[in-house]
Amino acid sequence: MSSPRRLTPDTRDRALRRLRRITLAAAVTSTGAVGAITLGLAATAHSTAGTASASTTATDLVQGGSGSTAATSTATSATASPAATASAVATPAATAAPTAAATAAPTASASASQLSTSQSVQSSSGSRAQAVSGGSGR
Amino acid sequence: MIAGMATLGTADDSALGTNVRVVVTQPTLLAAAKAAVDEVLEDIDLACSRFRDDSELARLNRAAGTEVTVGHLLGRAIDEGLRAARLTDGDVDPTVGTAIRLAGYDVDFAAVAAEGAPLTLVVQPVPGWRAVRFDPPSRRLFVPTGVEIDLGATAKALAADLAAAAGLAAMGGGGILVSLGGDIALAGRPPDGGWTVAISEDSNDRVETAQESITLQGGGVASSSTRVRRWRRGEVELHHIIDPRTGCPAQTPWRLATVVADTCVDANIASTASIVRGTAAVEWLGSLRLPARLVDWDGHVVRTGGWPAPPP
Numbered sequence: 001m002s003s004p005r006r007l008t009p010d011t012r013d014r015a016l017r018r019l020r021r022i023t024l025a026a027a028v029t030s031t032g033a034v035g036a037i038t039l040g041l042a043a044t045a046h047s048t049a050g051t052a053s054a055s056t057t058a059t060d061l062v063q064g065g066s067g068s069t070a071a072t073s074t075a076t077s078a079t080a081s082p083a084a085t086a087s088a089v090a091t092p093a094a095t096a097a098p099t100a101a102a103t104a105a106p107t108a109s110a111s112a113s114q115l116s117t118s119q120s121v122q123s124s125s126g127s128r129a130q131a132v133s134g135g136s137g138r
Numbered sequence: 139m140i141a142g143m144a145t146l147g148t149a150d151d152s153a154l155g156t157n158v159r160v161v162v163t164q165p166t167l168l169a170a171a172k173a174a175v176d177e178v179l180e181d182i183d184l185a186c187s188r189f190r191d192d193s194e195l196a197r198l199n200r201a202a203g204t205e206v207t208v209g210h211l212l213g214r215a216i217d218e219g220l221r222a223a224r225l226t227d228g229d230v231d232p233t234v235g236t237a238i239r240l241a242g243y244d245v246d247f248a249a250v251a252a253e254g255a256p257l258t259l260v261v262q263p264v265p266g267w268r269a270v271r272f273d274p275p276s277r278r279l280f281v282p283t284g285v286e287i288d289l290g291a292t293a294k295a296l297a298a299d300l301a302a303a304a305g306l307a308a309m310g311g312g313g314i315l316v317s318l319g320g321d322i323a324l325a326g327r328p329p330d331g332g333w334t335v336a337i338s339e340d341s342n343d344r345v346e347t348a349q350e351s352i353t354l355q356g357g358g359v360a361s362s363s364t365r366v367r368r369w370r371r372g373e374v375e376l377h378h379i380i381d382p383r384t385g386c387p388a389q390t391p392w393r394l395a396t397v398v399a400d401t402c403v404d405a406n407i408a409s410t411a412s413i414v415r416g417t418a419a420v421e422w423l424g425s426l427r428l429p430a431r432l433v434d435w436d437g438h439v440v441r442t443g444g445w446p447a448p449p450p
Contacts (some may be wrong), residue, residue, distance in 0.1 A: 114426070115225055115408050116435060117357055119401045121429045122215065122332070123446040124353040129336035129345040130161045133396055135363025136294070136319035 145172075146329060153179040154294055155189075155246045156319030157342060159280045160305060163329050164312040174308035175301040175316055182297040182378040185211040186289050188235065189246040195287060199235065203283035205271075213277040216270075218292045218403055223267035226411040231382035233265045235286025238380050241387060245365055247378075256372030264382045290378070294354035295360055295406035302402075317341070322359040323402035335359050335432060337396050342367050349433075350448040358402030363394045388414045394433040397423065398445075 147165030151158040158179070162171050187193040194212045208216065219232035233234025242257060243250055261356040268358035270287070272281040281287060295318075302316040302323035314410045315333055324333050332355050336348030340363070345351075352359075364387075367378040379387040382406050399405035412419035420442055423430040429445040441447065 026191045035272050059158065106196055110357030112400075113225075115399055115404045115428060117404075119357040119398050119400065119429070121355050121398050121444060121446055122353045123448050124334045125449070126352040129334040129348065129351050130148070130315055131317040131322055131333075132158050132320060132336045132341050132343055132345055132348060133317070133322050133359045133406070134320040134338040134341040134343060135361060135394070136156045136321070 151152045151176075154183055154187075154297065154318060155248060156294070158316075158319075159234055159315070159317040160293055160310060160334075161300075161315040161317075162305070162309060163314070163327065164309055167309040168314065171305035171314055176302040176303040178304045179297060179318075181211055181298070182215075182293060185209060186215050186293040186297075188288055188290065195289065198279070198281065199286045202281045202285055205278055205280040208277050208279050209434055210277070213272075213274065215277070215289050215296055216279060216287070217274050218273055218296050219287070219289050220405075221272060222292050222407040225407060226415075228267060228382055229317045229411040229414040230291050230407055231264055231267045232287050232289055232292070233267055233269060233285050233430065234291075234380040234382055234385070235288035236284075237264050237382075237385040238290070238378065239286065241376050241380070242371055243376075243378055250369050252369055254369070256370045256374070257376075258285075261385050262385045264380070264385050264395060266382070271428075281438040291410045292406060294318050295321045295323075295358070295401075295403040298402040299358065300326075304439055320361050321402050321406055324354070324356045324358065328355045337361065337394075339363055339394050339433075349439075350431075352398070352429075352446065354398060357398060357400050358405040359398050360402055360406035360409045361394060362406070362413045364388070364390060364413060365393050379410060383415050390414065391434050392416070392418050392419070392432050393435050394431075395419070396431045398429040 140417065145165070147162045147168030149158075149160045149168055151172075152158075152340065153176070158175070160168070160175050161170050162168050183190065183193070185194045188195060188199075190196060194209055198206065198208065198212070216232070219230075222230040238244075240257075240313045241259060242254065265282065265285045269282050269285055274277070298316050298318045298321050301318070302314050302325035303315060305314045306312070306325040309326075311326065313324070313328050313333075316325075322335055332353040334349045334351055334353045336343075336345040338348040339360070362379060364377045364379060368375050370376070377387045379388045379390075390413050392413055395409040397405045397408040397412065397420065399408060405428075408423065410425070410432065412423060412430065412432060415422060419430075419432065420440055424442045426443065428443045430441070430443050431445050432440040432442075434440070
């Protein structure tokens with residue numbers, strides 16, 4: 001039913017570059033102090049028949065409060081092979097009736113093969129704005 | 139709250155854990171449009187919420203490892219989520235559910251504790267969208283065991299698109315703007331001069347305090363910010379945009395990314411991907427000719443894809 005994820009060389013290389021430069025801000029210390037960790041990642045990669053994997057070992061650097069101790073983060077695999085089993089059991093339909101939203105007119109690019117726009121954007125005075133686009137406020 | 143202002147009608151509300159604004163060009167039909175919008179939002183919440191035990195998505199995640207037939211609306215949302223992953227080379231990935239939950243965003247954001255004990259986060263790629271098998275015509279879906287779907291990156295924007303379409307249909311004409319937490323869909327005939335949208339870090343900000351504004355005739359606008367929906371664990375601040383390749387909140391040079399596209403969901407795909415993609419987003423957005431505005435941590439603004447400079 002499912003097969004292991006196969007990474008393209010480009011994807012593999014991007015993943016490795018990201019892993020190498022990760023600065024991860026999260027770690028637990030024995031006293032609860034937390035600091036920013038720079039992961040010095042020794043990444044290795046190998047490719048076999050198109051399936052890439054990368055293993056990393058994190059040597060961390062803890063900057064933090066008093067009593068902070070080293071913490072370890074480890075990325076054990078970049079292959080992200082799903083733990084999927086081959087068998088799948090069919091179940092009845094979870095929802096039968098279309099909802100109002102599902103029957104609403106489909107959006108123009110519901111199946112568009114690329115992100116695009118035909119919109120022309122002009123600068124404007126904010127005082128007459130009808131809405132604010134920003135991060136999702138509560 | 140419903141109010142008519144000048145030639146436009148405006149209704150403000152909240153849903154899906156965020157603010158809702160509906161603006162129509164025919165104020166007398168605002169109530170009908172708002173009712174249609176509300177119905178769509180209720181349907182989306184019941185289908186796609188990660189925080190409701192009775193949502194179809196929650197049932198789907200509990201049934202991981204078995205093949206199921208999903209409803210029309212969840213199927214549409216899954217389809218958009220997988221499409222987002224395809225179009226962004228996995229920068230926007232619906233299999234981040236476990237990662238975002240482990241990072242502490244495991245209930246509706248209003249209930250996420252602003253402060254909490256330190257967490258241990260493991261740098262590990264998410265399972266990846268290719269692990270999900272979905273056949274849109276039959277709506278048969280297989281999610282492997284151990285994979286949790288989160289549609290937060292696309293479902294809200296899809297809801298805005300569908301709500302705008304439903305509101306327009308309820309009015310039988312005119313124009314409508316639907317904003318869900320700053321993800322904005324436009325449908326129908328715009329008001330004279332077009333729709334004006336202010337850009338700010340938080341969609342709750344007042345238009346008067348916005349950084350700049352744009353006018354457009356249709357389509358969608360979406361913003362992704364790493365400065366809102368943040369929480370602190372120990373001394374570390376975390377945010378809600380997960381980098382699928384690390385399974386952790388994205389380390390990004392951008393605090394805000396705003397994109398215009400033909401639909402709100404496409405704009406949201408591009409804005410979210412821009413946060414994850416980092417500096418490479420500038421060239422990527424330019425190649426797609428998507429008007430976009432990116433703000434870095436020092437407040438420097440990068441405009442690309444035809445995004446206009448503000449008036450002097």
